Amino acid sequence: MRQVCAFLAGLVFGIGLILSGMTDPAKVLGFLDVAGAWDPSLAFVMGGAVLVGLFGFAFAQRRARSFFGGAIHLPNNRDIDNRLVGGSIVFGIGWGLAGFCPGPALVSFGAGQDKAAIFVAAMLGGMLLYTAAERMIHEPRRRAREPS
Amino acid sequence: MTIDWMHFTPWTSLAGGVLIGIAAVMLVLFNGRIAGISGIVGGLLAPRGAEVGWRLAFVGGLLAAPLAMLLLKYEMAPRIEAGFGTLVVAGLLVGIGTSYGSGCTSGHGVCGLSRLSPRSLAATAAFMAAGMATVFVVRHLA
Numbered sequence: 525m526r527q528v529c530a531f532l533a534g535l536v537f538g539i540g541l542i543l544s545g546m547t548d549p550a551k552v553l554g555f556l557d558v559a560g561a562w563d564p565s566l567a568f569v570m571g572g573a574v575l576v577g578l579f580g581f582a583f584a585q586r587r588a589r590s591f592f593g594g595a596i597h598l599p600n601n602r603d604i605d606n607r608l609v610g611g612s613i614v615f616g617i618g619w620g621l622a623g624f625c626p627g628p629a630l631v632s633f634g635a636g637q638d639k640a641a642i643f644v645a646a647m648l649g650g651m652l653l654y655t656a657a658e659r660m661i662h663e664p665r666r667r668a669r670e671p672s
Numbered sequence: 673m674t675i676d677w678m679h680f681t682p683w684t685s686l687a688g689g690v691l692i693g694i695a696a697v698m699l700v701l702f703n704g705r706i707a708g709i710s711g712i713v714g715g716l717l718a719p720r721g722a723e724v725g726w727r728l729a730f731v732g733g734l735l736a737a738p739l740a741m742l743l744l745k746y747e748m749a750p751r752i753e754a755g756f757g758t759l760v761v762a763g764l765l766v767g768i769g770t771s772y773g774s775g776c777t778s779g780h781g782v783c784g785l786s787r788l789s790p791r792s793l794a795a796t797a798a799f800m801a802a803g804m805a806t807v808f809v810v811r812h813l814a
Contacts, residue, residue, distance in 0.1 A: 526702070526703055526725070526726055526729075527725050527726060527728075527729040528729070529698065529699075529702040529703055530699065530702075530703050530705075530725075530726040530727075530729035530730045530733070531729040531730065531732055531733040531736075532698065532733060533695045533696075533698040533699040533702070533703070533707065533730060533733060534695070534729065534730035534731060534732060534733020534734045534736075534737075535695075535733035535734070535736055535737055535740060536691055536692075536694055536695035536698065536733075537691070537692055537695035537696070537707060537730075537733065537734060537737075537778075538733060538734040538735075538736070538737025538738070538740075539688075539691055539737050539740060539741060540688045540689065540690070540691030540692035540693075540694075540695060541688065541692065541734075541737070542688070542737060542738065542741050542746070542748055543684055543687055543688035543691065543741075543746075544684065544685045544687070544688020544689055544691075544692065545681055545684065545685055545688065546688070547748060547750055548748075548749070548750045548751055549750060549751065549752050549753070549754065550750075550751035550752070550753060551679060551751075553753075553807055554676055554679055556800075556803045556804045556806070556807040557804075557807045557808070557811055558673060558804055558808075559673070559808050559811075559812055560674075560811060560812070561674050561675070561676035562673055562674065562675055562676055563675075563676040563679045563680055564675065564680065564682075565679070565680055565681045565682060565685040566685065568682050568685040568686040568689060569685045569686070569688055569689035569692065570689060570781060570782070570785070571686065571689060572685070572686040572687065572688070572689025572690040572692070572693060573689040573690070573692040573693035573696065573781075573782045573786075574689075574693065574782065574785045574786050575689075575690070575693065576689075576690055576693025576694055576696075576697060576786075577693045577696055577697060577782055577783065577785070577786025577787075578786050578788075579697075580693065580694075580696070580697025580700065580701065580786065581697070581700065581783070581786045581787045583697075583701070584697070584700045584701055585787070587701075589704075590700075590701060590702055590703060590704035591701055591702050592702060592703070592704075594703070594704045595704055596700065596704040597704055597705055597706065598700075598706065598787070599706065599774075599784075599789070599791075601774075601791065602789075602790070602791055603791065604790065604791055604794045607772055607773065607774075608773050608774065608791060608794060608795055608798075609773070609794060609795070609798045610772060610773070611768075611769045611770065611771070611772030611773025611774065611795075612769065612773040612775075612780070612794075612795040612796075612798035612799040612802070613769070613773075613798050613799065613801075613802040614765050614768055614769030614772065614773070614802075615765065615766055615769030615770045615773055615776060615799050615802070616769070616798060616799035616800065616801065616802025616803040616805075616806065617765050617769070617802050617803070617805075617806045618761070618762040618763070618764070618765030618766035618767075618769060619762075619766060619777075619799060619802075619803045619806075620802065620803035620804070620805070620806025620807045620810070621754065621758055621761060621762035621765070621806060621810070622752075622754040622758055622759055622762035622763070623752070623753075623754070624759075624762065624763075624766070625766065625776050625777045625778075626709040626710045626713060626766065626770060626776050626777075626778070627709040627734065627776070627777065627778050629763075629766075630709065630713070630731065630734045630735060631734050631735070631737050631738060632738075632748070632750060633735065634734060634735030634736060634737060634738050634739070635738035635748055635750075636738075637750065637752070639752045639754065639759055640752075642756060642759045642760060642763070643759045643760075643762060643763040643766075644763065645763065646759065646760045646761075646762070646763025646764045646767065647713075647763040647764070647766050647767040648713070648717065648767060649763070649764060649767060650763060650764040650765065650766065650767020650768040650769075650771070651710075651713070651714050651717055651767040651768070651770075651771050652717055652767075653764070653767070653768060654767065654768050654771035654772060655714075655717065655718055655771070
């Protein structure tokens, strides 16, 4: 049942991305191109999503458990640090280059688009690179701290 | 600044946004999880037992969305200008950046802003600014 719900959430999310225009990279770039012929549509996507989200998350935050009885996992990290801002800038550059962010890229991959498949493969590669780099940096440190 | 009225779609974009919001609220209320797509996919690359099921199901839903739209007689017509090299570089940057910054347009942009998280607001401002700066350099300076 949980899995069915997660699938439906993904499906509705994906349909929303298609309907909103987010799966059209040229439209995304038109939104980011504030100095050219600016297409403000994507501000309406964010507006619509956050409008619903404000109520939904306010309700979720007041609940101790999800409808299925499991814990509600909300991030509790509140630090605005170099990782957050630096990582977001790197993401933004990639977003501005191709017009794809992770959700729309996956949906377009689901539609069988070759270019989206290339992007998704590279994105997964980037995530794996990050995990490998983290492990290389943190594993020796962790081992050094543990008494042998 | 000039507005591109020809491509401006306030109503379908707003409706799509509302659906995205509903989906994010569904996932948090039923599954107790944040609909951050980079985080959900990232978690699949480093799987830990029971955490895999809901992630795979959510991604499956995303992948099935175009088919559902086809059944509703809605055909996607994406315009992808980027070539192979650009797609690879952009994909790598998006993968590394979202991992390092712990989120993307969905996790920080939609869920984070809905939770009124200052951290997500900072992240959203950073990737929006970087995206706009990148498009400016590519379209107007290069």
